[in-house]
Amino acid sequence: xxxxxxxSVSSEKMRSRMRYRAPLREVGSTVFIPPLRSSxxxxxxxxxxxxxxxxxDRSAMDFDYAHYALTESRKEKENNSSATAxxxxxxxxxxxxxxxxNNRTRILAFKSKPPTPIDGFLSGTTSDPxxxxxxxxxxxxxxxxxxxxxRTLDAPDLVDDYYLNLLDWGSSNVxxxxxxxxxxxxxxxxxxxxxxxxxxxxxxxxxSVSWAPDGxxxxxxxxxxxxxxWDSTNNRxxxxxxxxxxxxxGSLAWNKNILTTxxxxxxxxxxDVRIRSHAIQTYQGHTQEVCGLKWSxxxxxxxxxxxxxLLHIWDLSMSSSTPSPNQNxxxxxxxxxxxxxxxLAWCPFQSNLLASGGGGSDRCIKFWNTHTGACLNSIxxxxxxxxxxxxxxxxxxxxxxxxxxxxLWKYPSMVKMxxxxxxxxxxxxxxxxxxxxxxxxxAGDETLRFWNVFGTxxxxxxxxxxxSVPFSSYNHIR
Numbered sequence: 410x411x412x413x414x415x416x417s418v419s420s421e422k423m424r425s426r427m428r429y430r431a432p433l434r435e436v437g438s439t440v441f442i443p444p445l446r447s448s449x450x451x452x453x454x455x456x457x458x459x460x461x462x463x464x465x466d467r468s469a470m471d472f473d474y475a476h477y478a479l480t481e482s483r484k485e486k487e488n489n490s491s492a493t494a495x496x497x498x499x500x501x502x503x504x505x506x507x508x509x510x511n512n513r514t515r516i517l518a519f520k521s522k523p524p525t526p527i528d529g530f531l532s533g534t535t536s537d538p539x540x541x542x543x544x545x546x547x548x549x550x551x552x553x554x555x556x557x558x559x560r561t562l563d564a565p566d567l568v569d570d571y572y573l574n575l576l577d578w579g580s581s582n583v584x585x586x587x588x589x590x591x592x593x594x595x596x597x598x599x600x601x602x603x604x605x606x607x608x609x610x611x612x613x614x615x616x617s618v619s620w621a622p623d624g625x626x627x628x629x630x631x632x633x634x635x636x637x638x639w640d641s642t643n644n645r646x647x648x649x650x651x652x653x654x655x656x657x658x659g660s661l662a663w664n665k666n667i668l669t670t671x672x673x674x675x676x677x678x679x680x681d682v683r684i685r686s687h688a689i690q691t692y693q694g695h696t697q698e699v700c701g702l703k704w705s706x707x708x709x710x711x712x713x714x715x716x717x718x719l720l721h722i723w724d725l726s727m728s729s730s731t732p733s734p735n736q737n738x739x740x741x742x743x744x745x746x747x748x749x750x751x752x753l754a755w756c757p758f759q760s761n762l763l764a765s766g767g768g769g770s771d772r773c774i775k776f777w778n779t780h781t782g783a784c785l786n787s788i789x790x791x792x793x794x795x796x797x798x799x800x801x802x803x804x805x806x807x808x809x810x811x812x813x814x815x816x817l818w819k820y821p822s823m824v825k826m827x828x829x830x831x832x833x834x835x836x837x838x839x840x841x842x843x844x845x846x847x848x849x850x851x852a853g854d855e856t857l858r859f860w861n862v863f864g865t866x867x868x869x870x871x872x873x874x875x876x877s878v879p880f881s882s883y884n885h886i887r
Contacts, residue, residue, distance in 0.1 A: 430565040432588055433595050433602040554827040558858035564588055569853035572659050572700040574617045576838035576851045581624030584849055587615035592629055619661035628668055630658030636670055650687055653678050662702035671699030677713055694721045694739050703753040710779055712763055714750030720765050722779050741782040747771040754797035766794025788823045795837050800863045801845035809836035809850055829860055
């Protein structure tokens with residue numbers, strides 16, 4: 410078990426702390442220093458190729474001929490002053506010079522001119538596809554990875570509990586974070602912060618937050634088993650889902666209009682937020698708190714991790730509204746982890762590849778083929794694995810740990826590429842920006858840090874319209 414450390418904070422004490430610490434206020438900044446590129450450093454091996462064209466090259470000079478060429482003109486003047494050479498003798502002298510001197514006229518040898526380019530190499534006029542510039546690729550430069558946070562925000566009263574999920578970044582580029590009994594929104598486009606909701610003391614604290622695919626609506630899980638659905642644009646409570654669980658709701662996951670909730674009671678419920686009777690399907694398999702939930706990119710498979718050290722793979726088609734006690738709903742049941750399984754991440758470039766991370770007694774990142782059920786690899790990180798994120802543009806995986814750092818791995822070799830330091834307590838939560846390049850991390854040290862770890866964003870792809878309206882049919886249920 411990876412027990413949390415949350416203790417109740419009185420309202421008066423909370424107000425006193427907030428009086429001195431404004432939530433999401435920037436507490437420090439770092440100056441970005443561009444990296445030293447390899448091309449800017451001198452290469453001792455390229456000394457010959459980079460020689461100055463206007464300095465003579467002694468190794469290429471013929472000093473005997475240089476002496477002859479410098480003194481020949483003086484001897485000719487002396488011979489011409491004494492006697493005029495006959496035409497036959499002058500012709501013989503020129504012929505001898507051509508044979509012996511090979512028509513050399515230069516005394517100093519300089520760096521040769523650069524070779525002429527192949528026809529059409531720069532202009533693209535060649536018809537040969539192998540030499541066409543359109544078929545030539547530049548060598549990929551190694552990406553600079555800053556190991557310090559670009560920005561740090563204060564996050565007072567962040568609950569230090571391994572089993573909760575208190576941070577999420579929506580498609581509208583707004584980040585949500587739960588601090589005690591309050592949910593705050595931080596707009597990454599302009600850096601502004603606002604308060605969404607503060608719940609009562611007997612209801613809190615907030616135990617999970619998750620943005621809907623449209624980036625406008627947000628689900629908030631509470632300690633008393635309720636789930637609230639909010640419209641972030643108007644700061645309006647749309648509805649409250651009750652009777653779903655018997656205790657706190659620590660994990661949430663969206664699949665279009667379906668909100669999947671995981672509770673301390675070990676139950677996983679699919680809720681259709683468009684209809685009045687929202688609880689439509691139930692997954693039963695965990696015996697303790699469900700602390701990790703992730704839908705695959707296709708929306709067909711659901712991964713769940715629990716405090717019972719189990720990892721389940723569920724299929725959407727196998728869910729049931731009234732499952733029998735002996736019904737086996739899950740596709741796979743993995744018992745390899747030796748501690749709670751919270752960190753889950755589906756691979757963006759291989760739909761059936763899932764990464765999972767174990768708690769303090771396990772410390773491993775495991776990779777699974779969810780079609781065959783095979784464990785592809787297991788890496789001992791020597792620290793509690795709290796969260797996992799894939800790079801959307803490169804084959805890389807980012808993990809956050811109990812030993813205050815974030816680690817970037819190269820997949821599939823799992824070679825460490827960088828370790829990001831700055832937090833002074835375990836890094837419990839991570840969230841990825843919509844462009845997939847920036848990562849936000851929240852830790853027990855009550856700070857929220859932003860890392861430019863995944864490089865420059867690519868050209869944005871159009872978002873399918875089918876996933877953006879989970880609340881389009883909400884009016885008819887009011």
